[in-house]
Amino acid sequence: MTASVTAPRRRLRGWKGARRFVLPVGGLLVIAFFLFPYAVMLLDALRPDSQVLATPPTFWPSTWSLDAFASVVGNETFQHWLRNSLVVAFAATAIVVVVAVPAAYFTARFSFRGRILFLGLVVVTQMFAPTSLVVGLYREFYELKLINTLTALILTDAAFNIAFALWILQGFFRAIPREIEEAAAIDGAGRFGTMIRIMLPLTRPGLVTAITFTFIAAWNEYVVALTLIQDEQLKPLTVGVSSYVTQYVQNWAQLFAASLIAIVPVVVLFALIEKHLMGGLTSGAVK
Amino acid sequence: MRVPGTQAGARRSGRRRSIGTAGPLEALLWLGPALVLILGVVVYPVIALVTSSFGEFSITGLRKGDAGLDNYAKFLTSDDLPKVIGNTVVWVGAVVLITLVLSLGLAQFLSKEFIGRRVVRWAVIVPWAAALVITSQLFRLMFDYYHGIINQLLLGLGLIREPVDWLGNPQFTMPSMIAVGVFVSIPFTAYLFLAGLNGIPDDVYEAASIDGARAWQVYTGITLPLLRPAILIGIVLNMIYVFNSFPIIWILNGSNPGYGNDTLITYMYKLAFRSADHDVGLSAAAGVFNVLLIMIAVAVYLRFVNWREEKRA
Numbered sequence: 391m392t393a394s395v396t397a398p399r400r401r402l403r404g405w406k407g408a409r410r411f412v413l414p415v416g417g418l419l420v421i422a423f424f425l426f427p428y429a430v431m432l433l434d435a436l437r438p439d440s441q442v443l444a445t446p447p448t449f450w451p452s453t454w455s456l457d458a459f460a461s462v463v464g465n466e467t468f469q470h471w472l473r474n475s476l477v478v479a480f481a482a483t484a485i486v487v488v489v490a491v492p493a494a495y496f497t498a499r500f501s502f503r504g505r506i507l508f509l510g511l512v513v514v515t516q517m518f519a520p521t522s523l524v525v526g527l528y529r530e531f532y533e534l535k536l537i538n539t540l541t542a543l544i545l546t547d548a549a550f551n552i553a554f555a556l557w558i559l560q561g562f563f564r565a566i567p568r569e570i571e572e573a574a575a576i577d578g579a580g581r582f583g584t585m586i587r588i589m590l591p592l593t594r595p596g597l598v599t600a601i602t603f604t605f606i607a608a609w610n611e612y613v614v615a616l617t618l619i620q621d622e623q624l625k626p627l628t629v630g631v632s633s634y635v636t637q638y639v640q641n642w643a644q645l646f647a648a649s650l651i652a653i654v655p656v657v658v659l660f661a662l663i664e665k666h667l668m669g670g671l672t673s674g675a676v677k
Numbered sequence: 678m679r680v681p682g683t684q685a686g687a688r689r690s691g692r693r694r695s696i697g698t699a700g701p702l703e704a705l706l707w708l709g710p711a712l713v714l715i716l717g718v719v720v721y722p723v724i725a726l727v728t729s730s731f732g733e734f735s736i737t738g739l740r741k742g743d744a745g746l747d748n749y750a751k752f753l754t755s756d757d758l759p760k761v762i763g764n765t766v767v768w769v770g771a772v773v774l775i776t777l778v779l780s781l782g783l784a785q786f787l788s789k790e791f792i793g794r795r796v797v798r799w800a801v802i803v804p805w806a807a808a809l810v811i812t813s814q815l816f817r818l819m820f821d822y823y824h825g826i827i828n829q830l831l832l833g834l835g836l837i838r839e840p841v842d843w844l845g846n847p848q849f850t851m852p853s854m855i856a857v858g859v860f861v862s863i864p865f866t867a868y869l870f871l872a873g874l875n876g877i878p879d880d881v882y883e884a885a886s887i888d889g890a891r892a893w894q895v896y897t898g899i900t901l902p903l904l905r906p907a908i909l910i911g912i913v914l915n916m917i918y919v920f921n922s923f924p925i926i927w928i929l930n931g932s933n934p935g936y937g938n939d940t941l942i943t944y945m946y947k948l949a950f951r952s953a954d955h956d957v958g959l960s961a962a963a964g965v966f967n968v969l970l971i972m973i974a975v976a977v978y979l980r981f982v983n984w985r986e987e988k989r990a
Contacts, residue, residue: 417794492710502704511712511715517971545717548718612924628810629810631811652808
């Protein structure tokens with residue numbers, strides 16, 4: 391009798407107690423699942439090349455070596471790739487901010503003819519990946535004589551990332567009470583001044599998210615760069631690193647050392663905006 | 678074309694949120710730069726794609742003349758097309774479906790409070806943040822017949838008796854690529870669902886627990902229906918992303934000849950840039966075909982989003 395009354399409660403307490411251990415253990419498994427490949431990458435980058443292609447492969451290196459990192463970092467071509475990636479990502483991000491902030495503010499706050507048409511155009515943009523249009527992009531930049539230039543990459547990365555930045559920023563602009571702007575207008579601030587001085591500081595999380603997303607997208611872009619850039623010195627990292635492993639050479643340790651240099655900064659950036667991700671997804675991508 | 682929420686949203690914001698109206702000239706001033714970039718680098722390539730699809734090109738990419746509908750005829754009657762379309766259906770269908778199921782579970786797990794949750798969320802982000810081409814290169818080595826850690830791991834666990842040629846054996850190439858596709862699609866999708874889960878008010882669950890509903894009943898009866906909008910959006914967005922996905926197939930299938938494992942996207946790419954005849958016109962026709970497919974997906978997406986806005990309003 392007493393047992394049947396207390397049993398469920400004890401079971402509940404048992405689960406509550408177990409939860410404290412089961413959930414973190416589950417968490418460790420999830421971490422292991424998602425990080426395992428990148429751990430393989432790191433450990434392969436930290437051993438001599440001959441050991442990467444051992445049969446059978448080993449998870450832990452038997453000899454540790456920083457040679458791969460040293461030769462990658464010291465290589466002039468790699469330095470070009472890194473510089474190209476930085477130039478393209480920073481320039482594309484700057485353009486997106488300059489172009490998307492006024493557009494987001496204006497569409498969030500003013501009604502005008504063609505508003506729906508403009509927003510419709512932006513939605514359609516968001517659906518097109520450069521990949522599906524790559525033949526068209528190639529034709530365009532061929533006609534403009536921009537094949538083999540970073541300009542072509544910058545323009546492409548900027549144009550295809552406007553949509554996402556615009557949605558995120560628009561969501562943040564809309565959430566600001568309009569009384570704030572009305573007060574600014576009474577104080578005699580022009581529309582542009584109001585946006586820069588009053589509104590923009592209030593949308594900082596949105597701005598940071600938009601900037602980070604654009605930067606990462608441009609940094610990671612592959613197919614357009616693969617198509618438009620033939621000059622070894624002008625390749626960005628994503629395309630460049632592939633030349634460590636081809637039909638003729640198999641420098642896996644160097645490939646992975648270079649890859650880690652390429653992914654660690656963006657992973658850190660992404661982790662920094664992690665808490666904004668969900669807000670960004672609901673107001674941005676999901677919109 | 679209808680735009681998400683603007684039909685209802687514009688009217689709503691027109692009344693409550695906008696602080697004024699603006700003339701076309703002022704609108705042009707504010708939107709001009711964005712408009713120029715979008716028209717110049719997104720819309721123009723669409724036009725260039727369509728015009729190229731009606732042209733005949735030399736191997737070096739010079740336009741030789743009009744081809745009429747020849748490129749389309751050649752593309753649609755190609756012997757490789759049925760196989761390529763089949764691959765695309767399998768690739769998109771399998772990746773989206775498996776991603777969806779696993780992401781639902783992962784999102785549910787990540788919504789719980791526990792020590793170290795922050796770190797787990799950071800770990801989940803990594804495949805999302807890392808360049809796809811780099812993750813693909815990494816899996817190319819991990820799947821390797823001789824030197825890959827995956828064979829080693831499965832042999833050690835006794836799951837396989839002898840090494841498998843994951844990327845070389847046609848039977849395993851597509852499943853291996855699908856596995857990588859799922860691996861990189863889960864983070865975004867799980868975060869999308871996590872956002873959906875966070876949007877469900879706690880009192881809904883409290884009411885259910887007072888009614889004595891079991892965990893599984895709560896999940897199927899309350900959580901899943903309330904997640905419906907997030908799930909629909911997850912399906913449509915992933916369909917578009919996975920359809921357009923290039924690096925995984927390009928890298929993992931890179932050393933296999935022919936079009937046996939190609940999807941419409943990599944097939945199109947090879948026609949223009951890697952095949953012996955560098956046929957820009959034919960590739961452009963394939964590109965138009967792909968763009969039309971994506972347009973259909975966009976239409977479906979917009980319908981879902983509109984449906985969601987109406988529900989919310």
